[in-house]
Amino acid sequence: MAEGLSYLGIVVLLVAGSGGWGNAVVRALRRLGWEAAPAVVRPPLQLSLGMALFLAVGGVLVALDLAWFWVLVAWHLIGLALLGRALLDVARRRAWPRLPPLVSSVALGAVAIVVILLSLAYGVTVSVDNMNDDDGAYIYLAQRLLHTGGMIDPF
Numbered sequence: 001m002a003e004g005l006s007y008l009g010i011v012v013l014l015v016a017g018s019g020g021w022g023n024a025v026v027r028a029l030r031r032l033g034w035e036a037a038p039a040v041v042r043p044p045l046q047l048s049l050g051m052a053l054f055l056a057v058g059g060v061l062v063a064l065d066l067a068w069f070w071v072l073v074a075w076h077l078i079g080l081a082l083l084g085r086a087l088l089d090v091a092r093r094r095a096w097p098r099l100p101p102l103v104s105s106v107a108l109g110a111v112a113i114v115v116i117l118l119s120l121a122y123g124v125t126v127s128v129d130n131m132n133d134d135d136g137a138y139i140y141l142a143q144r145l146l147h148t149g150g151m152i153d154p155f
Helices: 002-031 043-063 069-093 101-127 135-148
Strands: none
Touching: 002 043, 002 069, 043 069
């Protein structure tokens, strides 16, 4: 159970950190003169931009043999701090969107349904032992990546 929760925690960290880095890139683009950057590159695209930036930096770190787990986690912790700063700026400006009651009720219901479905999927994943699954091979490859920074054995 603790492994599953740590997995969910790292996924949340990856998403939030990528969102923070994407927002930071958009802020930098705005400071460089592209005034329409926040209107063009909205939060979903900022998330994709942050993930692409992580893949690029991670690739360079792997090439330099510096892609240690704690370095990659630190990258996302910095992104999480950048996201927190962006959310504080939004809260200070009180720029939260005002939604009609029906829309906010539907959105709240959709979020509740997604949380329930994810909880059920997590519960089934933890409780069912699938003998035909090849998790062992994926776990080996993931450990290999974490320990060596690459997939190929040196010998």
